[in-house]
Amino acid sequence: MSRKKTNFLVKTKNVLAGRAGYQCSHPNCNVITIGPGESADTVSSIGEAAHIFSASLNGPRGQGGLSDDELRDIENGFWACKIHARLIDTNSGNGFTAEQLKAWRALQETKIKLHQGRIQRQLFWLNSLKIKECSVFSDEQEIYFGKVTFICGSKNASGKSTILDFINSISSYEYLESRVSSGQSFRYELELFNPDSNELQIRYDNGAVLSKLNKEDVPFNPIPVEIFRYDLSCPLPH
Numbered sequence: 001m002s003r004k005k006t007n008f009l010v011k012t013k014n015v016l017a018g019r020a021g022y023q024c025s026h027p028n029c030n031v032i033t034i035g036p037g038e039s040a041d042t043v044s045s046i047g048e049a050a051h052i053f054s055a056s057l058n059g060p061r062g063q064g065g066l067s068d069d070e071l072r073d074i075e076n077g078f079w080a081c082k083i084h085a086r087l088i089d090t091n092s093g094n095g096f097t098a099e100q101l102k103a104w105r106a107l108q109e110t111k112i113k114l115h116q117g118r119i120q121r122q123l124f125w126l127n128s129l130k131i132k133e134c135s136v137f138s139d140e141q142e143i144y145f146g147k148v149t150f151i152c153g154s155k156n157a158s159g160k161s162t163i164l165d166f167i168n169s170i171s172s173y174e175y176l177e178s179r180v181s182s183g184q185s186f187r188y189e190l191e192l193f194n195p196d197s198n199e200l201q202i203r204y205d206n207g208a209v210l211s212k213l214n215k216e217d218v219p220f221n222p223i224p225v226e227i228f229r230y231d232l233s234c235p236l237p238h
């Protein structure tokens, strides 16, 4: 079989792997993809250069209107372990958008720069909200966020404000106060990348808001993030 024109060059793969620190770029994985081989003079790799837009015509995520040269360009690469390289291409790439993969690649490269001491922490990504217990919802809720996430509900009391209040609690517990004063119980977890993964757990217990960051008790979230909320349902001041 002839070599496909959209395949990455070896040099491109090496640069892509190096920029990811030879780690899987999936934010929940980050496994090291290179290590010692079986003999003293070899290395063993479990990394793969995955295409963000597909190398083949009907592949995952389509080809995004890119030319053959653009498809094999490093800009279209995503370094991952074998498991995640396969996962992002399963079911025609459903569940993994091109924008998400690009954001994850940028996150991974920033993390590596941070570990090298080349930058200060500036990056922040809200990955998920998991509502374990809340009187507004009848069962547990898990929301994973993209670069832009629309939260829609057809009627009042569908839970939109609750979700926004929980997101706001990343920077302030102010929006939880009315729930606390009305005795509404809640327990939820937020997954925050800055760019390392952090788990913020917040719950209502006996008249107070209690929180833990990475299993340690904290009076508020110490990660310096500010959440801006523009509530269009409130009339703007004249």
Ligand SMILES: [Zn+2]
Residues within 6 Å of the ligand: 024, 025, 026, 029, 030, 031, 080, 081, 082, 083, 084, 085
């Ligand atoms: Zn992985």
